[in-house]
Amino acid sequence: MILRTLLPFVLxxxxxPASAAALTVSAASSLTESFQAxxxxxxxxxxGTQVDLNFAASGVxxxxxxxxxxxxxxxxxxxxxxxxxxxxxxxxxxxxxxFARNTLWVVVPPRTAVPPRRLQALxxxxxxxxxxxxxxxxxxxxxxxxxxxxxxxxxALEGKVIRTQNVRQSLDYxxxxxxxxxxxxxxxAQAMAARVTRAFEVPVEGGIAYPLAALKGSRHxxxxxxxxxxxxxxxxxxxxxxxxxxxx
Amino acid sequence: MDLDWTALGLSLKVAGWATLIxxxxxxxxxxxxxxxxxxxxxxxxxxxxxPMVLPPTVLGYYLLVLIGRNGPLGAWLxxxxxxxxxxTWQAAVIAAAVASLPxxxxxxxxxxxxxxxxxxxxxxxxxxxxxxxxxxxTLPLAWRGILAGLLLAFARAMGxxxxxxxxxxxxxxxxxxxSIAIYEAVQSGQDGRANALVILTSVVCIVxxxxxxxxxxxxxxxxxxxx
Numbered sequence: 001m002i003l004r005t006l007l008p009f010v011l012x013x014x015x016x017p018a019s020a021a022a023l024t025v026s027a028a029s030s031l032t033e034s035f036q037a038x039x040x041x042x043x044x045x046x047x048g049t050q051v052d053l054n055f056a057a058s059g060v061x062x063x064x065x066x067x068x069x070x071x072x073x074x075x076x077x078x079x080x081x082x083x084x085x086x087x088x089x090x091x092x093x094x095x096x097x098x099f100a101r102n103t104l105w106v107v108v109p110p111r112t113a114v115p116p117r118r119l120q121a122l123x124x125x126x127x128x129x130x131x132x133x134x135x136x137x138x139x140x141x142x143x144x145x146x147x148x149x150x151x152x153x154x155x156a157l158e159g160k161v162i163r164t165q166n167v168r169q170s171l172d173y174x175x176x177x178x179x180x181x182x183x184x185x186x187x188x189a190q191a192m193a194a195r196v197t198r199a200f201e202v203p204v205e206g207g208i209a210y211p212l213a214a215l216k217g218s219r220h221x222x223x224x225x226x227x228x229x230x231x232x233x234x235x236x237x238x239x240x241x242x243x244x245x246x247x248x
Numbered sequence: 249m250d251l252d253w254t255a256l257g258l259s260l261k262v263a264g265w266a267t268l269i270x271x272x273x274x275x276x277x278x279x280x281x282x283x284x285x286x287x288x289x290x291x292x293x294x295x296x297x298x299p300m301v302l303p304p305t306v307l308g309y310y311l312l313v314l315i316g317r318n319g320p321l322g323a324w325l326x327x328x329x330x331x332x333x334x335x336t337w338q339a340a341v342i343a344a345a346v347a348s349l350p351x352x353x354x355x356x357x358x359x360x361x362x363x364x365x366x367x368x369x370x371x372x373x374x375x376x377x378x379x380x381x382x383x384x385x386t387l388p389l390a391w392r393g394i395l396a397g398l399l400l401a402f403a404r405a406m407g408x409x410x411x412x413x414x415x416x417x418x419x420x421x422x423x424x425x426x427s428i429a430i431y432e433a434v435q436s437g438q439d440g441r442a443n444a445l446v447i448l449t450s451v452v453c454i455v456x457x458x459x460x461x462x463x464x465x466x467x468x469x470x471x472x473x474x475x
Binding site for chain 1: 312417418420432435436438
């Protein structure tokens with residue numbers, strides 16, 4: 001009786017198809033929409049290849065890869081995280097390229113009466129909470145803290161900071177009006193243009209460059225290299241441009 | 249290490265408050281569901297059980313939508329009392345309490361249903377008021393089941409993560425509980441800190457479990473003495 005009840009569930013488990021061998025791409029959260037579009041285009045050009053995307057903060061992705069996650073391509077939102085991957089000997093030699101650039105912005109909920117115009121204005125009483133990625137793992141948060149330190153307002157703002165797990169969580173908190181301001185990329189602001197307002201651009205020393213590389217542990221190194229080539233091709237670059245990224 | 253004790257203290261505070269809330273709410277709901285017949289009784293039971301089966305992110309999202317600045321309850325609290333719950337330790341208490349409520353009211357309901365109603369009737373014939381019957385007869389008889397539920401709920405509240413992260417965020421010293429501090433440490437590659445926090449959490453859990461065993465076991469012996 002018990003067996004007869006359980007049998008359909010057992011059969012159901014067996015019926016779930018095992019996923020076909022695929023290319024796994026770990027990409028920074030800010031690349032969510034653009035890489036989804038790039039992956040779709042790549043699958044059309046190379047039928048038979050399935051691209052699995054894994055999005056998180058760049059630092060988190062690096063941790064996963066260092067601990068042996070089966071990843072073929074890694075795309076980071078900053079150079080230092082990729083450099084750490086290189087130092088740990090995780091990258092396939094010669095596969096590392098900068099493929100896009102971005103800018104950092106302070107965004108506010110659309111209903112904000114007087115949007116701040118510079119970093120110093122974030123110290124005002126009207127700004128009670130600021131969403132910012134955890135600087136230890138989220139590049140956007142790291143860039144933001146550096147800029148605030150340079151502007152000399154970090155210590156005044158520290159108490160207002162809501163640390164987030166990735167740049168998209170900062171964006172979501174601003175869109176929901178749970179915070180008064182947040183640090184996100186131009187491309188994030190564009191992805192949610194109806195729900196957040198750009199207040200001002202945050203100066204970032206050396207700019208924001210996105211590198212990607214194939215990983216040494218990849219089981220499909222040739223396919224990984226082909227994906228990287230596609231991202232850098234005119235077709236891949238056109239998709240990135242459409243999502244607000246600028247040329248490398 | 250300074251920060252780690254803060255995380256531990258915060259976790260204990262949050263779990264303690266959540267358990268206290270569940271003591272009142274869980275016992276009340278358990279008694280209500282066991283003793284009163286009303287339309288929608290089983291539906292209420294099912295809805296209150298949801299936090300146990302729903303993914304914590306779903307629970308966190310419901311709470312965020314409800315108590316957020318633009319949520320129906322959140323906007324009302326803000327307008328009426330100037331209270332903002334999201335990103336406060338109180339939000340962590342709410343998340344932990346809602347997540348662990350089923351672990352209290354379910355066993356409480358079963359315990360109340362298991363109490364012999366003839367004993368209550370006897371107490372009534374001896375002139376006890378309804379409140380006195382509840383507190384001096386029903387509750388003591390059901391207490392073992394309720395206590396077991398409360399201990400489980402405390403443990404569940406200590407470990408609450410997903411919903412807490414969504415409504416309380418991860419603010420070191422304010423809302424960063426042990427489980428969230430561990431997550432942050434692992435995410436940013438601070439293995440040393442993660443190790444220290446994981447050991448700390450394990451020690452706390454062992455102590456809580458030992459205390460629980462002693463508490464329940466001691467009570468059992470006590471009961472036997474009475475019998």
